[in-house]
Amino acid sequence: MARLYILLVVLAVSVIVYALIECIRSAPYEVRSISKPGWILAILFVPLIGAVLWFFFGRPRPARPVPQGPRRGPMAPDEDIAFLRNLDAQRRSKQREEELTRREQELRDREESLGEEGQDNPDGSAR
Template sequence: MVRYYIAGGIIAASVIIYALIQCILSDARRVRSISKPAWILTIVLLPLLGALLWFWLGRPLGAAPATGAAGNSGYYAPGRSTAPDDDDAFLRQLERQRELKKREEELKRREEELKKREKDAGNDPQAD
C-alpha cells in the first residue's frame, strides 16, 4: 500500500514540475484565463489542483515546445527566432525609423530652402 502512495506522490510531483516549467516557458501574451505570474502562484500554492487547472484552463493552445531533429514542429517555442516580417515590434520599429528619416529629410529640405531664401534676400538690391 505504501508503494502506491510513493508512486502517486512521484507522479503528482512530476505533473506539478512539468506544469510549472511549461508555464514559465510559455509566452505571457498567449497564456489564457489569468496572467502568467498568477498561474505560477496557483501551481505553487495549489500544487496538484493548480497544475491540473493550468493544463485545462491556462496553457496556450498548440503551444508545445518544438520537437524533432530540426526543432521545427510548427509550434511556438520560446527563444526560437522568427521571420522579421512576423514580429510586430520589429515592424513598428521599422515604421518609426522610416517616419523619423522622412521627418529629417523634410527638415533638411526646409533648412536648405530657408538658407536659399536668406541668401537671395541678402543679394536682392531692392531689399535695402
C-alpha cells in the first residue's frame, strides 16, 4: 500500500512540475483563460488542481498542421501559375500591338514626307 502512495505522489509531482515548466515556457499571448502569472500562481498554490486546470483551460492550443497536398479554394494571384502565364501572354501581346502601331505610324509619316517632296517638284525631278 505504501508503494502505491509513493507512486501516486511521484505521479502528482511529475504532473505539477510538467505543468509549471510548460506554463513558464509558453508565450504570454498564447495562454488562455487567465494571465500567465495567474496560471503560475494557481499551479504553485493549488498544486494538483491548478496543474489539471492548466492542461484543460490554460495551455495554448496546438498549431494545426498545414496540408501539403494540392491546395483547394482561392489562391493568391502570384501563386497561380496559369494566371501568371496568362498575364505574361497578355503583356507580350500588348507589346506586339504597340510595336506594330508604332511601325505603321512611322510608315505613314515616311509616305507623307515622300508625298510632300513629290508635290514640291511638279516635274518630278529632284533638286
